[in-house]
Structures are given as C-alpha cells and as structure tokens.
Amino acid sequence: MIHKAVFLDRDGVINDNTNHVNQPEDLVLYSWTASSIRRLKEAGYLVFVVTNQGGIEMGYFTETDLNAIHAHMEAILKEENATLDEIIFCPHFKSKCDCRKPNPGMILTLAHKHNVDLSSSWMVGDFATDIQAGNAAGCRTIKIGAPDPDADHSCSDLKKAVDHILHN
Numbered sequence: 001m002i003h004k005a006v007f008l009d010r011d012g013v014i015n016d017n018t019n020h021v022n023q024p025e026d027l028v029l030y031s032w033t034a035s036s037i038r039r040l041k042e043a044g045y046l047v048f049v050v051t052n053q054g055g056i057e058m059g060y061f062t063e064t065d066l067n068a069i070h071a072h073m074e075a076i077l078k079e080e081n082a083t084l085d086e087i088i089f090c091p092h093f094k095s096k097c098d099c100r101k102p103n104p105g106m107i108l109t110l111a112h113k114h115n116v117d118l119s120s121s122w123m124v125g126d127f128a129t130d131i132q133a134g135n136a137a138g139c140r141t142i143k144i145g146a147p148d149p150d151a152d153h154s155c156s157d158l159k160k161a162v163d164h165i166l167h168n
C-alpha cells in the first residue's frame, strides 16, 4: 500500500521555540498541535517529525536527552489521542551529512521505509531550510510564519496548515 504523509518540523511548528528545548520540562506544545495531528491521521495521512538537532553534535544535550524529550512529547499527544508514526532527527551540526535540512535525507529515508508517495505528501516548517528540504524531496510545502516564495503555501500556524492540506 502506498501512503501519503505529512512531514512536520518540530521547533516552531509543534512546540514553542522561544526558548531552547534541552530537556523534557522545556517542551511547550502549541494548544492546536494535538488536534492538528489527529485531523491529519483521520484523513489518512502518515504523520512524521523531521527535526534538525545539531545541539547533540554541539554538546548541548545528548541523544538520550532528546529521546526523553520525544517520549514526553508523544505522551502528551497520546493524552489527546494524537499519534505520530515516527520521529527522526539529524544530530549533526558541522559534519557533512545527507540528513540535516535543507538536505532531504530524513524525508527520503522515511518515504522509503514507509512506502510514501512524496508527490501527494507535504512538508510543513518554519524555516526556509524546511521548505528547501521538502521541495528537494518532491513534496508540496507549507511555510509557517513569514511567507516564503519557494513554498506552495504560507500561513501562521500548524492548524491553518492542516486546514490547507485537507482542502487541497
């Protein structure tokens, strides 16, 4: 079976990134995040998180810390009946890699693993690098925050992005 998917950036899309998230207690999900993910799942999309976490290579936190943050995030979402299909991250900062956005490596890895048709899928992010990664992977793209001419659509938050996806 071929799936359609929505790839979500994490910081600034799922959670407030006014302050760095270095431990689970730092994580503040937006009030609309769980319902937005739930609506995508109900519409038949796989939902993934693809996040650059160069703080690992820089030594601000460890992979163990990041896994604890993500376990906490999934527990909060589960309380509101929202589930993610998989979370993947790039731990690199200065190292050359294929996964750090704007490279499309994380999206391509997930698409291959889960049999995703990228042309019927979306990447949602708040940085130009998210849009570049989504475009390079062959997804349609939605920019959160300041509009990006390279994105297929721009809007203020994930709730509005989901409104757009479900009507296109």
Ligand SMILES: [Mg+2]
Binding pocket: 009, 010, 011, 012, 013, 125, 126, 127
């Ligand atoms: Mg972000």
Ligand SMILES: [Zn+2]
Binding pocket: 090, 091, 092, 097, 098, 099, 100
């Ligand atoms: Zn990487």
